[in-house]
Structure formats: C-alpha cells, structure tokens
Amino acid sequence: MTESFSNLIINWYQNHKRDLPWRNTSDPYKIWLSEIILQQTRVIQGLPYYEKFIAKYPNVFDLANAPEDEVMRLWQGLGYYSRARNLHACAKMVVEQFDGKFPNTYSELLKLKGVGKYTAAAIASFAFGEATPVVDGNVFRVLARYFNITDDIAQPKTFKKFFEVSEDLIPEKHPADYNQAMMELGATVCSPKSPNCSECPIAEGCEARINNIQAELPVKKKKIKVKRRYLYYLIWQNENKIAMKKRGPQDIWQGLFDFELIETEKALDMNDIISKIQNLHQDVQIIEISDAYQHILSHQKLEAVFIELNKKTDNTLHDNDLVYYTQDEIEELPKPRLIENYLSSRNI
DNA sequence: AATCCGTGGCG
C-alpha cells in the first residue's frame, strides 16, 4: 500500500513537474538558496529573486563576502526579512566553519541559521539523497486529506505526527523525488481551495475525496487577529537630501530604512497631526501631507500618512539615527514596500 | 506553546 502511494506520486511527478532552475542542479548552495527564498513564498513570487541572487552571488563565497545592506536590498520586496539576514549569516558560517561546503546531513543542516526542520530535510534529500521527509504546508494538506487526519496542524505537536507518517511513506531509493512530488502535488493539484481531484494520481485512495470533505481538511483552528496601526511619517528635507532611519529589532521591517515615525493606535485627523508635530518640533514648516496609504500585512493593517517638512531656521537633526541621504543613495537602501511605493509616487 | 515576522493572490 505504502509502496503504491509513493510510486504513484513519484510517477505523476516525473510527468508533470514544472521546470524550475533549482531542480536542474545538485549544488547544495543553489538548493539552500532556493529553499530559503521559498519559505512561505510561492514559486511565482520567489523565482525572480532566485535568478537575481544567483546572478549576483554565484557561490556561497560571493554571498558571504557581500555587505549586509546589499543583501537586504536585493531581498527588498520579498518580505520576512529575517530570512535575508539569516541567509547572509549562514553563508558566512558555511565559509568560515565548513570551508564553503554545506553540511550533508539533516541533523547538521539543522544547526545553520534560518534552516529549520523543513529546509534541513529539503537540502538533505535534494542535494545529498538522504531519506528524510519534508513536512510543509503542502505535505500537511495532501496527507491530511488522503488519510483523513484531523489533528490541528496549527499545533506544533501535530508536526511530529505528520513527520512519522511521512517516514513510513518516503522510499529509501528515491527520497528526493518523493519529497518534491508531495510538494508539487500540493502546490498544483491538491490546492487549499477547490482541489483538482480529477487530475490527482492518488484520488482513488483519498479519504477526503471519497467522503467529499476536501474543504474541511487540513484542520487549522488558529485564526489570525489583525491589529491596526497608524503611521505618521515625518520626512525631513535638506536641499536635495531626505532623512532616513534604519529600523531596529522587535518590530516589522527590521534592518530596513524608513523615516522618523509617530505611531498611534487610532487614526488622527489633520489638526491632531499638525499639533502633535508642533509639540515635538517648534520651528517647523509643513510642506505637504500625503493621502493615507493602506498597507496590509499578515497580522497587521497599516495606514500611513507621509508629511514632508522643514525646520525654519536649523536643519540639524535631533535624532542621531536619522541620516540625510541623496536620492541616489536612497535607491540603494533596502526599504519596505510601503516606503518604496511612497517614494515612487512622489518622484513623478 | 503561542506569537511574531511581509507580500501577493485568490474566492
């Protein structure tokens, strides 16, 4: 039974797999890079970033030797920026501790920064042929439906159950193809909404399809709570330069650049904003106030207003972390999408 | 264990 399961999906995979650049290599560096990029990210979104990184950093030494801001800038727009910081740190680890060669086992790969259970299994199987199963969102969905497993996948302990089920399914002979096949099936056929069961190689034995309960599986109880935040950006200008600030830890966009920020939990009207600014800074000249920009994140809904201003008599910055940059310099800084959107709308 | 971290697409 388990043999036919893995045989069926591997055979299906051979005939239906997409031609993706990281599938035409056994270079651990390229496989690792692709897996970091693809964490919580669709192939269609990550593909151009993979191409950019490979072109700029053909091997792990090139990446390790790059400045961190340059790596962050190349990652700009992809989100979850801790991945980029860990990517860089990991490249340095591999160069300094392992002479530029990636570890070749699941347990050793797990020690690398930014490499968790999924990514370690992916690299171990794809690059080194180790028979360790990947358990990602696709695998949760395919197995939950096929075996009608109703455990809550939002609970960390459920991972162990799916990992053990997978260990019984993964063939020692073709672990890489099995892992790829499970994810490809989940990504292209066994989709979250309205799965394409007519094209599924394992539809016959699938309990969810037999009982027509595909939409109820996998079970995920945790709901996302959205927090609203209101951002009022103060944009100091001095001749052709603009003051920007690198964002610190424990919040969104760590390591990226934005402007001086006044944040509130409730929306302010125009007069509130102006009086708030005038309380903080005497001697201020407001040049322009933008419309509100809506910016949706996974767990947050942001509303941002951009306020361009000058000091009437003195352009010294009160905040040591604020630095004036020219337009050319700003283009090279890594910035959140929200800031990028504002800057591009402003330059017209 | 529960929460946080982006951006984009879909129904």
Added chain:
DNA sequence: TCGCCAAGGAT
C-alpha cells in the same frame, strides 16, 4: 472587503 494561504523559522 475580508479571511485565508504560501516549499517556515526564531523566540
């Protein structure tokens, strides 16, 4: 408009 989801990991 809104909730959900995507080749997860760190804390």
